[in-house]
Amino acid sequence: METLEFILPAISYSAVWPQIILVATALFVLLIDVFKRKAKTASIAFISLAGSMIALACLVMTWPTSGGSSFGGMAFTDGFSFFITLTVLLILIMTIMISINYQKFFLGINCGEYYALILFATCGMTLMAAAGNLILVFVALETMSVCIYALAGFHKDQLRSTESALKYFLLGAFASGFLLYGFALIYGATGTLDIAKLGKFMTSHPQILNSKLLFAGLIMMTVGFGFKVSMVPFHMWTPDVYEGAPTVITGFMATGVKAAAFAALIRVILVPLISLKGDWTTIMWIAAFLTMTVGNIVALAQANIKRMLAYSSIAHAGYILIGFVAGTGLAQAGMLFYLLAYALMNIGAFGIVALLGKEEGEYDQISDFAGLGFKYPMMGVAMSVFMFSLAGIPPSAGFMGKFYIFTEGIKAGYVWLVIFGAINSIISIYYYLRVVVVMYFHPSEERVVMPKPSRTTVLALAIACWGVLLMGIFPSYFWSFATHCVFTLM
């Protein structure tokens, strides 16, 4: 009789300490919510904040010196996952800090579920960056998505919010169907779901490159991931969902989901399937071009600031895709740098939009910002910094990010794509600066009043603002950090 031998793989829990702490905090927050009394509700946000800080501290302690993996190849513990996890945890901390102010306008979000869902979603994002197996990529992606579907509809009394949740849910589930079929075809062609083994198989079996199964799988995966990073033509959901969702969650989605999805895109397509580069370069070239152009041109016509920022996030995905097309190690470092810069400036911009609330409603038209620059000087300056950075004007993080990505694009020989990228960033200056112009040169409207923001929220915005300037003025520290992280990629 055959006996099954059961071997426990080498497990080092230190690889997943941040995730363990995030899940533990989320469960604890849910539990507290059940037993809460009125006085204790304020503490929920601070408990989740403390939990995410501890997760960040745990992460920093596991600074990777070389690439490695744990749980039998399931989770990578390399610099790449370190960088993305760091970015996502920063996004989480800032989101929670901004939510503390936002819950003044919307009492409904002051509850355990809200923070627990954010923490679970973050756990999914970090695992997407660390995943060493397509099974984990899928489960982490869905952990993130299912939480975000619920968060998008968190304003239960606003039809717009629920509608955006419906759209995100239906299209998101549709896209994950494609992603899974892509995984199935890749599995069929190569016989493994392990990303490291997949890469080895590709180099040891060159004849596989002509396999139609593999090519179809690649296309399907591109559709699935393209949806998550809102790549044109799979971007249709982005403006609707970003507009309807609670503003803080929009910031979280625009930065965290994008960072995690790009991380998974690099892990699953760029690194193991690099020998197929000839096949996907053309597709990605066209996608990058369309994504930049459509995002920027449509953003010109928007009157709603959340919708404008949604189209701008599509355009930024296009810039990051230039790095993907270039595909070299340094281009990946450029993508990481850009993702961190984008996270800081975008969560800052959404954080400022979230400051302007009224009883159960939001001021989200660009015209609502008229005259606010002189009325609330600090807020005006911070918003201007974020807008200049998004437009890519030096000295800001956005400029340096574009600089590194475009440089790598030119080095890899995609000069025309970089030229289109530069033209696009010139177009984008118009609609970003329009916000600044409205803030400083239009007469103030009495009806828009910003209540005094909480101290934690001010701190979060200050961190974002300083981070943007720091990355713009002293980019070399961050750049060497990003390159170090990429070159310990498995």
Next chain:
Amino acid sequence: MAEYQTIYLTLSAILFTIGCGGVITRKNAIVVFLCIEIMLGAVNLAFITFSQANQSPEGIFMVMCVMAVAAAEAAVGLAIFVLLYRKTGFINIDKFNLLKW
């Protein structure tokens, strides 16, 4: 590849196409969601067939995960549908146009 595997893969592709077409053409949110479930079923069939062809158990693990995740997704999705139905009295995705598609 054995003949039965070609048959199963063809069936999986047909199911996937049916689901995909349904998502695009149907208007009722629940029917759209059922079509997505058909797509996931097609994926599971493909995974099992490939697992058999490659003689590796990984595909079966994936099927387990897909089923568990699909259940979680259905829970969240149906909650969203119920919330919308309570507010508006219909669940026809054509009629939700507060946000331009």
